[in-house]
Amino acid sequence: MTKAGDVLLFGALALVWGTAFTAIEIGLETLPPLLFAAARLDIAAVIFIGAVLLGRLRWRPRTKADLALILSNGILVIGAHFAFSFIGQRYVTSGVAAIVLSFTPIITPIIAIRVLSTERIYATDVIGLCTGLAGVIAIAVASGSFDGQLLGMGLLLASAVVFALGSVLTERWSAGLPTTALHAWSMVTGAVFLHATAYAYSGATLRTVTWTASAAAALTYLGIFATAGGFLLYFTLLNRLGATNVSLINYASPVVATVFGAALLGEQITTATVAGFALIVVGFVLCNIRPLWRLTHSIWNTDERDRLLERDEVRIQGNVYKTETDSRNSLQPGD
Incomplete structure (x- = not known):
């Protein structure tokens, strides 16, 4: 993350997605959780x-992969994820809900190992x-309470699991639809x-x-800013920075x-909550230690990243590889 504009976009996404938990807490005071989640998706859809329509994008699904992605995103990544998380947040604070859901990137590679044959398990995972x-x-x-709090955290963990499962399943298919059209269908399906x-x-x-x-204010904020605006920011950053960032x-x-x-x-912010969040962050680092190492290397090794390439070198996603002319035509990491 080297450009000021990228940092600002990242900060904006953290703001709208972080404050979304506060808005959910406010809305849950009077609205049924599942209906609240559905109405949020109505606005975003x-x-x-x-x-x-304004972009005159192709919107009709034409392949089985399109349909599979729409159902996986709509039912798992969006629908079931929001169902579990909205009900779960009725029993815990907004901060605890956000922290428990940060477990998602830890469980994702574990599910990927079981679902995708290309993934391997490491001791660090x-x-x-x-x-x-x-x-x-x-x-x-x-939390000091093992009734409502425990139920709420269990539902939030279920939310993290179904989100991770849906995300992994999407790796199996390649969409023919434009991204905006795909997510329009996913929002409608989830709603x-x-x-x-x-x-x-x-x-x-x-x-x-x-x-x-x-x-009404909480719902409007969630639908327009946290969901529609948040996904727009997310996919903009995904294209510019990559998944690890x-x-x-x-x-x-x-x-x-x-x-x-x-x-x-x-x-209240308790010491134990902060310590628990720190353990989750450490867990994330261990599960993603290889891509994070490559990311750190590319950020700090600015001379390697910015220097002009030699004729027999190529740069792929920030990494420099040296080409060889043997019969294998392989790519080797450059020094």
Whole structure:
């Protein structure tokens, strides 16, 4: 992350995704959780559909891969993820919810090992997973309550797992649709899933709830800024910085959520919660130690990154490789 503009975009994403937990906490005071999540996606879906229409993008799914991606994103990455997280946040503070969900990048490579044959397991993955789980347990123990708090954290862990599973499954397919159109479909699918689940769960519909000014404001903020705007920022950063850089948002947004939760909602920040979050961060580093090492090397080794390439060298994603002219035509890392 070397450009000031990228840092500003990253900060903006951390802000909108971190404060989203505060907005959810406010909305949950009066709105049913599943219906609240569905209405959030309703707003985001309208915005994405508008972007598709204004951009005259191709929107009709034409392949089985398109349909698979829409269902995986809509039902797992968005629908079930929001269902578990919104219900779970009813039992914990916004800061704790954000911290528990930061467990997602730790469980993702473990699921990838089971689902994708190209992935391998390393000792650091196992140690990282155990360290991250220890952080979650530390936060649960620190809460001092093993009824609602434990249920809430269990639901939030389920949210992290289904999000990770859906994300891994998407690696199996290549979309033919433009990204904006794909996510428009995913938002619509997720909204339909959540509306149906909300009705089956409690009979809740948009007509049966009592709207307050604070709930309406929270919903508007979530739909426009945290969801539509947040995904726009996320995919912009993903294209500019790569997945390893952007994954660090999982550890910036909980800090924002904790600070705003304390400032606006009076939530307490305990030493045990901070220690638990630190263990989760350590777990993430262990599970991603190889890509993080490459990232750190590319950031600090500016001379290597910026120097002119020799004729027999090529730069791929910030790494310099030396070509050889033997029969294998292989690429070797340069010094």
